[in-house]
Amino acid sequence: MAFVSGLRCRECSREYPAEALNVCDFCFGPLEVVYDYATIAEVVSRDRIAAGPLSIWRYQDLLPASGEDPVDIMAGYTPLLKAKNLGKRLGLNNLYVKNDSVNPSYSFKDRVVSVAATKALEFGFETIACASTGNLACSVAAHAARAGMRSVVFIPSDLERGKVIGAAVYGPTMVAVDGTYDEVNRLCSEVGDNYPWAFVNINMRPYYAEGSKTLGYEVAEQLGWRIPDHVVIPSASGAMFTKIWKGFNELACLGLLEGVPPLTFGADQNTVHHPAITTRMHMTQAEGCAPIVNAWAAGQSQVRPVRPDSIAKSLAIGNPADGIYALRVIKESGGSAYAVPESEVVAGIKLLAETEGIFTETAGGVTVSGLKHLAESGAIGPDQLTVAYITGNGLKTQEAVEDVVNPLTVKPTMSSFEEALEGRVGIRS
Amino acid sequence: MGRQRVKFTFEGELVKEPIIYMLGRDFHLVTNIRRADVGESIGWVVLELDGEKEEIERGLQWVSSTGVRVDPVSGDVVQG
Ligand SMILES: Cc1ncc(COP(=O)(O)O)c(C=O)c1O
Ligand SMILES: [Zn+2]
Numbered sequence: 001m002a003f004v005s006g007l008r009c010r011e012c013s014r015e016y017p018a019e020a021l022n023v024c025d026f027c028f029g030p031l032e033v034v035y036d037y038a039t040i041a042e043v044v045s046r047d048r049i050a051a052g053p054l055s056i057w058r059y060q061d062l063l064p065a066s067g068e069d070p071v072d073i074m075a076g077y078t079p080l081l082k083a084k085n086l087g088k089r090l091g092l093n094n095l096y097v098k099n100d101s102v103n104p105s106y107s108f109k110d111r112v113v114s115v116a117a118t119k120a121l122e123f124g125f126e127t128i129a130c131a132s133t134g135n136l137a138c139s140v141a142a143h144a145a146r147a148g149m150r151s152v153v154f155i156p157s158d159l160e161r162g163k164v165i166g167a168a169v170y171g172p173t174m175v176a177v178d179g180t181y182d183e184v185n186r187l188c189s190e191v192g193d194n195y196p197w198a199f200v201n202i203n204m205r206p207y208y209a210e211g212s213k214t215l216g217y218e219v220a221e222q223l224g225w226r227i228p229d230h231v232v233i234p235s236a237s238g239a240m241f242t243k244i245w246k247g248f249n250e251l252a253c254l255g256l257l258e259g260v261p262p263l264t265f266g267a268d269q270n271t272v273h274h275p276a277i278t279t280r281m282h283m284t285q286a287e288g289c290a291p292i293v294n295a296w297a298a299g300q301s302q303v304r305p306v307r308p309d310s311i312a313k314s315l316a317i318g319n320p321a322d323g324i325y326a327l328r329v330i331k332e333s334g335g336s337a338y339a340v341p342e343s344e345v346v347a348g349i350k351l352l353a354e355t356e357g358i359f360t361e362t363a364g365g366v367t368v369s370g371l372k373h374l375a376e377s378g379a380i381g382p383d384q385l386t387v388a389y390i391t392g393n394g395l396k397t398q399e400a401v402e403d404v405v406n407p408l409t410v411k412p413t414m415s416s417f418e419e420a421l422e423g424r425v426g427i428r429s
Numbered sequence: 430m431g432r433q434r435v436k437f438t439f440e441g442e443l444v445k446e447p448i449i450y451m452l453g454r455d456f457h458l459v460t461n462i463r464r465a466d467v468g469e470s471i472g473w474v475v476l477e478l479d480g481e482k483e484e485i486e487r488g489l490q491w492v493s494s495t496g497v498r499v500d501p502v503s504g505d506v507v508q509g
Contacts, residue, residue: 026463027463027464028502028503029464030503131506131507131508132509134509185507188507192506201506201508202503236509237504237509302468302471305500315509317505317509321503321504
């Protein structure tokens with residue numbers, strides 16, 4: 001069972017029942033889930049979590065949908081590995097990579113969609129929908145298949161092949177919209193208002209977004225119920241960024257972290273900051289679409305929307321819904337925000353692949369190049385515990401790194417092989 | 430009749446333009462402001478428009494043509 005007591009407007013604090021709503025009727029501000037933390041505190045424990053399923057549903061007491069029979073294709077419980085080689089390159093002795101590229105549909109979106117799909121079924125919806133530049137579409141279609149629901153996914157018509165196929169294979173109704181980014185956005189917003197569907201990031205959004213908290217819980221659990229000194233996160237809407245922070249703070253307030261005394265949550269559950277949470281939250285975006293980073297750099301508390309033009313399509317959201325809240329988290333945590341030059345996105349993908357054997361998509365290239373910048377600029381000290389979040393899989397954006405393919409082409413004879421090998425330095429022995 | 434919730438973002442000199450007044454005068458829309466934050470060089474207003482469907486459409490096109498950005502109230506619907 002979920003310990004949800006309702007929804008609450010982030011701007012004016014008006015309260016609403018826990019229904020399929022995302023916007024406050026009064027001020028049009030975003031609604032967020034309100035939890036009954038007093039009851040959660042009585043139920044939850046490290047042992048109970050450890051005994052749970054090997055998916056995000058091990059944290060079901062902290063999620064807004066019932067974990068009794070969730071739509072679970074085993075999102076989450078992904079590896080956290082010590083990145084010794086990459087660390088050595090960057091001068092970081094205590095670096096970890098959270099490899100979320102190995103989720104069932106190959107991105108962290110499975111975490112949010114698993115929660116949204118479970119909630120949509122609870123509410124009695126038959127169709128689940130989204131508008132996406134790829135990863136979300138893959139995840140929605142996959143979870144709908146598992147849940148026996150219909151799915152409708154809207155995508156821009158110029159999307160990478162890997163993402164189109166990676167979504168289409170699950171059998172959704174796929175709508176490829178031929179138009180500018182703004183036009184796709186406008187159409188989907190109108191569809192959302194007019195069809196009785198569970199639109200994961202519209203009427204399901206308050207529940208959906210909470211799924212990203214598990215990226216915070218898992219890292220803490222995998223570190224032995226401790227939190228990192230620094231995290232590096234790629235952002236589009238900024239939602240995941242704010243929820244990882246919320247996840248750390250919830251664990252602290254509930255007394256689940258090593259050596260940290262519990263604390264009450266106060267009236268606004270979404271801005272709670274336990275003093276023991278000292279993690280610095282670093283955001284990365286690609287230069288061609290960096291509205292949140294730009295606002296941070298200019299010292300503004302508002303985000304000026306941009307027209308996206310970036311190789312990192314999964315991060316190319318021009319008017320980020322959670323931008324202003326993400327800015328507050330950067331400030332509160334003593335973090336930073338950095339826009340990675342477009343030309344360095346691919347370098348980041350290659351660096352991670354060559355040092356750690358992990359093939360990430362363009363969003364991960366942004367994270368790794370951002371991490372490199374933080375290390376080189378001294379923002380992260382050599383011995384500080386650092387986690388870089390790798391949120392999507394390279395097989396979906398293969399076009400970006402096609403130039404790596406440069407095989408030795410040989411005839412099927414030993415002499416041809418040896419001749420070719422001779423031509424390449426360093427692989428003789 | 431139609432009704433639409435929108436967010437206008439103004440920059441630079443546009444902050445001083447009476448855009449919302451003009452929507453009432455020239456397009457016969459009732460404008461209902463719910464939230465706003467207007468600074469010296471950038472500002473936004475979240476509001477609801479009531480009026481004839483075609484007039485809302487025409488009105489929003491006109492607002493865009495002045496250089497003011499028109500967006501859905503809760504940010505982009507498209508996600509990664
Ligand atoms: C791989 C990947 N990483 C990061 C993000 C950013 O997430 P958010 O929109 O919550 O900032 C997305 C999608 O939006 C994504 O697909
Ligand atoms: Zn409100």
